[in-house]
Each structure stands twice: as C-alpha cells, then as structure tokens.
Amino acid sequence: MSEDELDARHAEKMKKKKAARDKILATKTIEKGLLIVHTGKGKGKSTAAFGLVFRALGNGMKVGVVQFVKGKWETGERKVLEHFPDQVTMTAMGDGFTWETQDRQRDIAAAKAAWERAKALIMDDEHDLVLLDEMNIVLRYDYLDIADVVAFLKTKPEKKHVVVTGRNAKDELIDLADLVTEMTMIKHPFRSGVKAQKGIEF
Amino acid sequence: MSEDELDARHAEKMKKKKAARDKILATKTIEKGLLIVHTGKGKGKSTAAFGLVFRALGNGMKVGVVQFVKGKWETGERKVLEHFPDQVTMTAMGDGFTWETQDRQRDIAAAKAAWERAKALIMDDEHDLVLLDEMNIVLRYDYLDIADVVAFLKTKPEKKHVVVTGRNAKDELIDLADLVTEMTMIKHPFRSGVKAQKGIEF
Numbered sequence: 001m002s003e004d005e006l007d008a009r010h011a012e013k014m015k016k017k018k019a020a021r022d023k024i025l026a027t028k029t030i031e032k033g034l035l036i037v038h039t040g041k042g043k044g045k046s047t048a049a050f051g052l053v054f055r056a057l058g059n060g061m062k063v064g065v066v067q068f069v070k071g072k073w074e075t076g077e078r079k080v081l082e083h084f085p086d087q088v089t090m091t092a093m094g095d096g097f098t099w100e101t102q103d104r105q106r107d108i109a110a111a112k113a114a115w116e117r118a119k120a121l122i123m124d125d126e127h128d129l130v131l132l133d134e135m136n137i138v139l140r141y142d143y144l145d146i147a148d149v150v151a152f153l154k155t156k157p158e159k160k161h162v163v164v165t166g167r168n169a170k171d172e173l174i175d176l177a178d179l180v181t182e183m184t185m186i187k188h189p190f191r192s193g194v195k196a197q198k199g200i201e202f
Numbered sequence: 203m204s205e206d207e208l209d210a211r212h213a214e215k216m217k218k219k220k221a222a223r224d225k226i227l228a229t230k231t232i233e234k235g236l237l238i239v240h241t242g243k244g245k246g247k248s249t250a251a252f253g254l255v256f257r258a259l260g261n262g263m264k265v266g267v268v269q270f271v272k273g274k275w276e277t278g279e280r281k282v283l284e285h286f287p288d289q290v291t292m293t294a295m296g297d298g299f300t301w302e303t304q305d306r307q308r309d310i311a312a313a314k315a316a317w318e319r320a321k322a323l324i325m326d327d328e329h330d331l332v333l334l335d336e337m338n339i340v341l342r343y344d345y346l347d348i349a350d351v352v353a354f355l356k357t358k359p360e361k362k363h364v365v366v367t368g369r370n371a372k373d374e375l376i377d378l379a380d381l382v383t384e385m386t387m388i389k390h391p392f393r394s395g396v397k398a399q400k401g402i403e404f
Contacts, residue, residue: 010306018304031399038246042383047253048246054256055249058278076257083285102220104212180389181244186382197233 033160034178035153039136039169042183049131049165050077056161057084061128064121067092068114069134069166089127091117111143122156129161136166139173146170235362236380237355241338241371244385251333251367252279258363259286263330266323269294270316270368271336291329293319313345324358331363338368341375348372 001009036052038045053063065081070092081088093114114135121130139146150172156162164173174180203211238254240247255265267283272294283290295316316337323332341348352374358364366375376382 007306011304014304034399039388040386043381044240044246044250044253044383044385047257048250048385049253050256051246051249051251051253054252054282055278058281076260079260080256080282080285083282102213102216104209174388177389179245180387181246182386182388183246183250184242184384184386186239186241186376186384187379188381197236 032158032178033156033162035156035176036161036163037136037169037173037177037180038163038165038183039167039174039180040182040184041167042185043188044183045165045167046133048181048183049133049163052163053129053131054080056129057081057087060087062087062089062126064089064118064127064130065091065133066114066118066121066131066135067133068111068138089121091121093117107138107141108143111138114138115144115149119152122153122160122162125157127160129163131163132165134166135164136169136173139170140166140168146172149173150176234360234380235358235364237358237378238363238365239338239371239375239379239382240365240367240385241369241376241382242384242386243369244387245390246385247367247369248335250383250385251335251365254365255331255333256282258331259283259289262289264289264291264328266291266320266329266332267293267335268316268320268323268333268337269335270313270340291323293323295319309340309343310345313340316340317346317351321354324355324362324364327359329362331365334364334366336368337366338371338375341372342368342370348374351375352378 036049038049053065056063065088067090078090081090091114093110118130118132118135121127135144135149138144139149153162153173153176164177169180238251240251255267258265267290269292280292283292293316295312320332320334320337323329337346337351340346341351355364355375355378366379371382
C-alpha cells in the first residue's frame with residue numbers, strides 16, 4: 001500500500017473511532033464523587049493516588065490525606081504538598097510499618113485514630129477529595145472492621161471523592177467502589193539487586 | 203486465642219518478617235537510573251508517572267516532560283508543575299488524540315519532533331528524570347521505529363531515570379525496562395454512565 005493510501009485509510013479509521021467515542025461520551029452524564037481503589041502487588045498504588053491528589057490541588061480543590069501506614073513517601077510528596085498549604089489537610093497516624101513496630105495494640109489504636117480522622121474529613125463540607133493511604137493494609141490485618149468501614153462509606157456525601165490504596169483490598173470494598181485499578185508487577189529492579197533510590201522510590 | 207496471645211504471636215511474626223526484609227535489603231546495593239514502563243488498559247499510568255515526577259520535584263531533582271499525545275492532564279498537572287519553574291522542562295508535541303486529528307502525516311511529524319526533544323533531555327547533564335508520556339501510543343502506530351528507540355535508550359546516561367507510559371507497550375521496550383507495571387482495570391465508572399470529572403479525570 002502507498003503512503004497516500006495508508007494516510008487515507010488512517011483518516012477514515014480515526015474518523016469512525018472518533019464518532020464511536022463521541023457517541024459513548026454523550027451517554028455519560030452522571031457527576032458524582034467516586035470511591036476509587038488502587039490495589040495489587042505492583043508499584044504505583046500510592047504514587048497514582050498522589051498523582052490524583054496533585055491534579056486535584058492544581059484544579060483548586062481541597063484535599064485531605066490520611067496516612068495509615070508510615071512509608072517512605074513523606075520526603076518528596078510532603079514537600080510538594082507544602083506548596084498548597086491552604087488546600088491540604090494531612091494526618092499521619094502510623095508509627096512505622098507493622099513489621100517495624102511489632103506492637104499490635106499500638107497499631108490497632110493508631111488505625112482506629114486514623115479512621116476517626118478519615119471519617120471527619122469525609123463528612124465535612126470543606127474537602128473535595130480524601131486519600132486513605134494504605135488503609136487496605138490495616139483492613140487486611142483486621143485492625144478496622146470492614147463491615148463498619150463499608151457501612152460508613154455508603155453514607156459519604158454525594159460529591160466527595162475517596163481514594164483508598166494498599167494491596168489485598170477486601171472484596172466488600174471492591175464491591176462498593178466505582179473505580180478499581182489493580183497494579184500488577186511485570187518486572188521489578190529489586191530482583192536484579194537495584195536498591196530503593198531517592199526521588200524514585202521515596 | 204486471647205488478645206495477649208494474639209499480640210505475642212503478632213510480635214513474633216513481625217520480628218521474623220522484619221529480619222527477612224532487612225536481609226533482602228542488604229543485598230540491594232546497585233544505584234542506577236531506571237527505565238520504568240507503565241502500561242495496561244487500566245487507569246493510573248500517566249497519573250502514577252506524574253506522581254513520580256512530583257516526588258522527584260519534591261526531592262529537588264530536575265525533570266523533563268514530553269507529551270506525545272495531547273490529553274486532558276494539562277489542567278491540573280500543569281498548574282502544579284508551574285510551582286517548580288526552575289526544575290521542569292515541559293514539551294507538548296501532540297495536537298490532539300490521533301482520532302481527533304485524523305491526519306497521519308501530521309501525527310508522524312509531531313511524534314518525530316517529540317522524540318528528538320526527548321533524546322536531547324535524556325542525553326543532557328541537567329535533567330534527572332524524563333517522562334515520555336503516552337509514547338507507547340505512537341510506538342504502537344509505528345510513528346516511531348521501536349528498534350531505533352530501544353537502540354537509543356540502551357545508550358542513555360547511567361544515572362538518568364526514564365519513564366514511558368501508554369497502553370500496549372511493545373515487547374522490545376518491556377525487555378529493556380528495569381521496572382514494568384501493568385495497570386489493570388477491575389471496575390470503571392464509565393460503565394455505569396458516570397462522566398469524566400474535573401479534578402479526577404483531568
């Protein structure tokens with residue numbers, strides 16, 4: 001086929017694609033706050049959630065962040081959040097990963113306090129989006145009762161967006177969610193001896 | 203089992219987990235620039251890439267962004283990037299999604315120009331991380347030759363991080379990459395008639 005023919009065929013194909021897409025878009029008319037879950041064993045669950053947080057901040061929205069498990073993300077992300085002091089409410093509850101603290105009662109108390117904070121941020125009229133970072137981890141350890149969490153999330157204000165991250169999301173949460181993405185690890189540099197690096201991993 | 207027994211068993215289990223983790227971490231000693239690929243049909247590929255970009259900016263690193271396909275991310279992300287004027291070099295090459303332009307020759311020219319810009323950002327001594335947003339799309343349409351792209355990426359400076367996003371990543375790129383994450387769609391609000399919303403989708 002000549003380049004001219006390729007071009008013509010391409011234009012025709014894209015025209016059809018655009019028409020099909022426009023038709024689909026016209027049927028999407030509902031606006032509502034979404035319950036978004038990022039789960040799976042791959043990387044990018046919290047990173048994509050912070051991508052959503054930063055996008056929302058760029059759009060002038062107010063964001064609440066509750067950190068259920070202390071990770072390494074503070075360094076870089078925190079410095080960016082500091083650029084939006086009037087738009088961000090940040091709560092860090094964890095004292096370290098559970099395998100660092102080795103103190104189950106302290107972890108349960110921290111999880112419960114974080115959840116109380118989360119509920120207040122979700123119910124208020126101020127924040128547009130609330131990130132519950134790594135909440136799936138504490139749900140998996142049953143530090144919080146999934147039935148309580150799901151019952152509460154069903155009552156969230158219509159317009160509020162809630163993002164939950166962490167591997168092993170419970171089925172009950174997935175059932176309730178509007179948008180669920182699983183991050184799957186295809187290849188990881190750890191396997192070839194590469195260490196976690198500043199600016200990339202934390 | 204009593205709460206005390208549960209606590210003790212938990213502490214023992216977490217102690218072992220931490221020891222195993224520390225042992226693994228000690229073997230990870232290589233520091234190098236990573237080639238990272240975000241692919242798959244799910245959401246979060248570009249969002250997680252921008253999460254990496256913002257984390258790098260928070261850590262004081264310099265970042266180059268090349269946009270191969272014009273999407274909706276500009277609004278929110280661009281406003282956040284503007285907070286770091288001395289750390290970001292941004293190039294937007296696309297004139298719209300391919301099914302919007304319907305002009306194959308213009309798209310090929312735009313892809314080639316974007317790739318020239320990308321090569322310069324990857325080879326310079328200034329930028330620590332370069333995001334090639336949606337480059338997988340133009341590779342899939344063969345607007346760029348995958349063999350050329352892979353041959354060039356093999357020569358990238360040792361310390362430079364490169365992030366490539368877009369569905370349908372080519373096998374040759376996955377083979378070369380250090381870290382590949384596939385975003386899998388488990389549930390999407392589009393299916394229930396919810397439209398793309400400001401602050402969440404763009």
